[in-house]
Amino acid sequence: MRFNYRIMNVLPPLKFSSSLGSTTETMSGKPTSLNRSPLPLRPDEGAPGVLGRIGNTPLYEFRQVTPKNDRVKIFAKLEWYNPAGSVKDRPAYRMIAHGEQTGALKPGKIILDASSGNTGIAYAMIGACRGYQVRLCIPKNVCIERKQMLAAYGAEVIYTDPRKSSDGAIVEAQRLMRENPDLYFYPDQYNNDQNWTAHFETTGPEIIRQTGGQVTHFIAGLGTTGSLMGTGRRLKKELKHIKVIAMQPDSPFHGLEGLKHMESAIVPGIYDANFPDDQVSVRTEDAHEMVRRLAREEGMLVGISSGAVMKAALNHSERIETGNIVVIFPDGGDRYLSESFWKA
Ligand SMILES: Cc1ncc(COP(=O)(O)O)c(C=O)c1O
Numbered sequence: 456m457r458f459n460y461r462i463m464n465v466l467p468p469l470k471f472s473s474s475l476g477s478t479t480e481t482m483s484g485k486p487t488s489l490n491r492s493p494l495p496l497r498p499d500e501g502a503p504g505v506l507g508r509i510g511n512t513p514l515y516e517f518r519q520v521t522p523k524n525d526r527v528k529i530f531a532k533l534e535w536y537n538p539a540g541s542v543k544d545r546p547a548y549r550m551i552a553h554g555e556q557t558g559a560l561k562p563g564k565i566i567l568d569a570s571s572g573n574t575g576i577a578y579a580m581i582g583a584c585r586g587y588q589v590r591l592c593i594p595k596n597v598c599i600e601r602k603q604m605l606a607a608y609g610a611e612v613i614y615t616d617p618r619k620s621s622d623g624a625i626v627e628a629q630r631l632m633r634e635n636p637d638l639y640f641y642p643d644q645y646n647n648d649q650n651w652t653a654h655f656e657t658t659g660p661e662i663i664r665q666t667g668g669q670v671t672h673f674i675a676g677l678g679t680t681g682s683l684m685g686t687g688r689r690l691k692k693e694l695k696h697i698k699v700i701a702m703q704p705d706s707p708f709h710g711l712e713g714l715k716h717m718e719s720a721i722v723p724g725i726y727d728a729n730f731p732d733d734q735v736s737v738r739t740e741d742a743h744e745m746v747r748r749l750a751r752e753e754g755m756l757v758g759i760s761s762g763a764v765m766k767a768a769l770n771h772s773e774r775i776e777t778g779n780i781v782v783i784f785p786d787g788g789d790r791y792l793s794e795s796f797w798k799a
Contacts, residue, residue, distance in 0.1 A: 493555035494585075497656055498548055505538040506584055509548050510657040512536040514665040514781070519752045520745075520765070522772035529768045529780045530670075531761070532662065535787035539580035539608075541758075542658075542785040543570075546681050547577035549653035550642035551585070560640040565590050567631060567639040569615075569624035572601035573713060573786055574644050574679075579608035590639075592624040592631070597712065600790045622721045644679050646724035651685035658682065659689025662781050668693070671778035674700040674735075674767050676714045676760045680726040682783050687730065701731035702767040710739040710796075713760050713785060735770065737763040743796035745769075746788060756788035 495501050498509035513533045522529060534542035554560030565588045566578050575591040582589035589610040593601075596617035605612055613631075615623040625645065632641045644650050662670055673690050675683040680701075687699035704711045707719035717728070739759075746762035749755045757765075761784035768780045 494548070494552035496549060496552050496556065498545075499657075502548070502552075504584055506548060506581065508538045509544045510537070511661060514662065515755075517753060520748055520769075522769060524772060524776070526777040527772040527775060527780065528778075529765070529772065529782065530666070531765070531782050531784045532658065534783060534785050535758075537577075539577045540604075540786060540790070541573040541577065542682055542783060543573040543577040544580070545657055546644060546647075546650040546653040546679070547574050547581055547642075549656075550644065550647050550649045551578070551581050551587075551640075553649045554640050554642065560587070562586065564640045565638055567628055567641050568592070568644055569621065569628040570644070572597045572605075572790075575610065575612075576601065576604050576608070578642075579605050579610035582610065583608050587640075590631075592627040594620050594624055598791055599793050604790075620720075621715065625721060644681070645721070648725060650679055650681035651688070651725050654682055654685025655689045656685075658686040658783070659693075662686065662690065663693055666779060666781065669779050670694065670781045671696060672698045672700060672771065672775070672780040673782075674702055674764055674771065674780060675783045676711070676764050676785070677701050677703045677717060677726070678713045678715055678760075678785075679723050682785070684725055684727065684730060686783070698732045699730070700733045700735060700767070700771065702735050702737055702764055704763075705736040705738050711737070711742055711760050711763050712758070712791075714763070735767050737766050739763075741766045743799070746791075747797065747799065750788065757784050758786040758788055758791055759794075760785050 498506055513536060515531050515533050517529050537544035551560060566582055567590045568578060569592045575593060578589045591610055592613045592615055594617045595614040613627060615627045632639055673687060677683060683701050690697045691699065704714050704716045707716045709716060742759050742763035745766045746757055746759055749757050749762065749765065764782045768782050771780060
């Protein structure tokens with residue numbers, strides 16, 4: 456069937472009430488009235504549209520890539536099930552909801568932050584849903600898939616020196632904020648307590664519920680450290696026996712996108728190095744090998760930091776007699792398909 460464009464063009468724009476009640480939207484998706492109610496702090500407490508789908512991700516038990524000792528089981532939270540495809544939907548949502556609730560984020564302000572990609576993609580998705588412009592500082596060498604996704608959501612990107620990695624992006628975001636403080640809402644994910652609180656309020660309780668409280672070890676990679684600090688704090692609050700293990704790259708020059716080598720990086724303000732029970736490191740080559748293994752043996756296409764945390768979990772399984780290890784898989788492998796390690 457062919458559209459009659461002439462008729463389409465003379466019709467008035469369709470209007471419909473959004474689930475926010477007071478907001479009216481046109482078919483372009485942009486709110487026409489901005490006196491809407493702020494987002495709830497937890498997405499499952501009535502967030503509108505796709506935002507209500509953030510969290511409650513599956514917990515997967517491995518079938519093929521498993522410890523030699525069958526009294527140790529490994530489970531992963533599959534965070535690419537979030538609407539913008541990564542674990543960062545959780546903190547990005549909460550930081551924005553908190554900004555709306557406190558009045559720091561108002562219609563017309565631009566959301567500004569530094570991100571190695573996934574938080575930026577999450578801001579871009581949420582900004583599109585809420586009608587905010589999003590401006591991101593990102594190291595130039597992040598992979599092409601992430602750049603394409605940001606463009607698809609309509610975000611504006613400022614590329615920073617790849618040699619300075621995520622720290623260069625942080626410095627640039629801080630400079631822009633200093634120059635024009637009234638223009639921006641700057642969540643500052645590295646220093647914002649809403650980042651780890653998002654995991655304390657959602658990821659942690661989900662893991663406790665999904666394992667019936669039987670999780671014995673929790674391992675997460677360190678980027679902003681929100682996943683480890685927030686989920687770990689919740690698990691420690693509820694489960695006396697739990698061990699929390701932090702994983703990071705083994706050297707300053709690494710290919711574990713999204714993760715920080717703490718000794719050589721700007722340490723996030725939300726990180727407490729005394730909190731984890733143990734610290735482990737993983738080589739980029741080992742993470743790449745694990746990503747390929749998970750694709751070819753488990754049928755699971757994961758991101759590089761997921762490969763790294765799986766490697767850490769398998770290493771750790773050899774140090775314990777029995778237990779249930781839960782890891783966070785922050786994103787899926789479709790964001791890294793242009794990388795050369797797949798060819799090995
Ligand atoms: C792919 C990936 N893995 C791991 C992390 C680390 O998560 P967190 O910032 O909660 O420490 C990030 C953070 O951006 C990420 O993008």
